[in-house]
Amino acid sequence: MESTQPTATDRALVAAGQRLTVKVPGTSANLGPGYDSLGLALSIYDTLTVETLSTGELEFELSGEGADTLPRDASHLVVRAIDLALDRLGFQRSGLRITADNVNPHGRGLGSSASAVVAAVTAANALVPAESQQNRDWILQLTSEMEGHPDNVAPAIFGGLALSWQDSEQYSSTHADVAPTVIPVVAVPDYELSTETARGLLPASVGHHAAAMNSGRAALLIHALTAQPEFLLPGTEDYLHQSYRAQAMRPSADLIAALRTAGHAAVVSGAGPTVMVLANGEGEAAAVVDFIEAFTSSNTPDVGWRVMTLAVDVQGARVEVHRR
Numbered sequence: 001m002e003s004t005q006p007t008a009t010d011r012a013l014v015a016a017g018q019r020l021t022v023k024v025p026g027t028s029a030n031l032g033p034g035y036d037s038l039g040l041a042l043s044i045y046d047t048l049t050v051e052t053l054s055t056g057e058l059e060f061e062l063s064g065e066g067a068d069t070l071p072r073d074a075s076h077l078v079v080r081a082i083d084l085a086l087d088r089l090g091f092q093r094s095g096l097r098i099t100a101d102n103v104n105p106h107g108r109g110l111g112s113s114a115s116a117v118v119a120a121v122t123a124a125n126a127l128v129p130a131e132s133q134q135n136r137d138w139i140l141q142l143t144s145e146m147e148g149h150p151d152n153v154a155p156a157i158f159g160g161l162a163l164s165w166q167d168s169e170q171y172s173s174t175h176a177d178v179a180p181t182v183i184p185v186v187a188v189p190d191y192e193l194s195t196e197t198a199r200g201l202l203p204a205s206v207g208h209h210a211a212a213m214n215s216g217r218a219a220l221l222i223h224a225l226t227a228q229p230e231f232l233l234p235g236t237e238d239y240l241h242q243s244y245r246a247q248a249m250r251p252s253a254d255l256i257a258a259l260r261t262a263g264h265a266a267v268v269s270g271a272g273p274t275v276m277v278l279a280n281g282e283g284e285a286a287a288v289v290d291f292i293e294a295f296t297s298s299n300t301p302d303v304g305w306r307v308m309t310l311a312v313d314v315q316g317a318r319v320e321v322h323r324r
């Protein structure tokens, strides 16, 4: 049977001499009970500039997070994602100059890998002729396939609070407006935990009671985030993942327990180990920062923490095309 797939030689070359920049927000997934489905875009941004070269070379200018550790060849996550996206679009590249300035810390639960693939696929889509470009739902599909779940990539693409779901291999997402008083405060520890390791700690199944409790809290959380933030503390209670992963991030788990006992809606951000508090108003956000500083200096003296009061990003990934 003849294949209808384009072969490498059928694919058109992406035009050389183009340059564009994608700015992409970091994200916090799960938000407590929204495991693999809820995610929030945060005002912490990575910037990726891609220039197409006529020679086949790959050039890298990396700064910020990962500059000392990331590969500078075709195995770089951004190049792999660009190549896959171009392949799906029926194109191939020649050379690329990649300039990445990464602010989002890696392996901490703020969706750095999702931001990287969203920036890369968004860039690839913008490099092909307008008639071949796809919409953001296509970007959601491809980047969810790459990540294995949609909860980080969806808010990175669309901004705001993303509610995502999966039907077989098809990923979908919609988004909701977060109440303006909600302020995310994050405490980023100086130790890493890979998503792969954290997923390996989860049980293959949970009981009916835990599933029922979790679905009630996930429903409450949407109402708390969008309309009644006074319910954020009960709404962020999780029964599916945080307790199983606590052993791999004990300082973060202890901080979350102390914050929740004090009445603050603290959760593990993504697969951890960053702690995020969804504060209701500037007064609570300031109190949370003071609480974290006091608690960590007394209880986790061996761990360095970076505490940031952020905002919800409502725009998602944006592209700037540099005209010549």
Ligand SMILES: Nc1ncnc2c1ncn2[C@@H]1O[C@H](COP(=O)(O)OP(=O)(O)OP(=O)(O)O)[C@@H](O)[C@H]1O
Residues within 6 Å of the ligand: 027, 029, 046, 066, 070, 076, 077, 078, 100, 102, 105, 106, 107, 108, 109, 110, 111, 112, 113, 114, 115, 116, 152, 193, 194, 195, 196, 269, 270, 271, 272
């Ligand atoms: N901007 C980037 N460019 C290239 N590779 C990246 C980039 N950001 C992350 N990565 C790769 O992804 C890894 C981190 O992915 P991982 O899924 O473990 O954590 P995370 O995405 O930061 O957190 P989480 O998924 O829990 O929110 C890094 O160690 C690095 O290999």
Ligand SMILES: N[C@@H](CCO)C(=O)O
Residues within 6 Å of the ligand: 029, 030, 035, 036, 037, 149, 151, 152, 195, 198, 199, 241, 270, 271
């Ligand atoms: N839902 C994912 C988010 C991190 O990528 C997890 O908790 O494993």
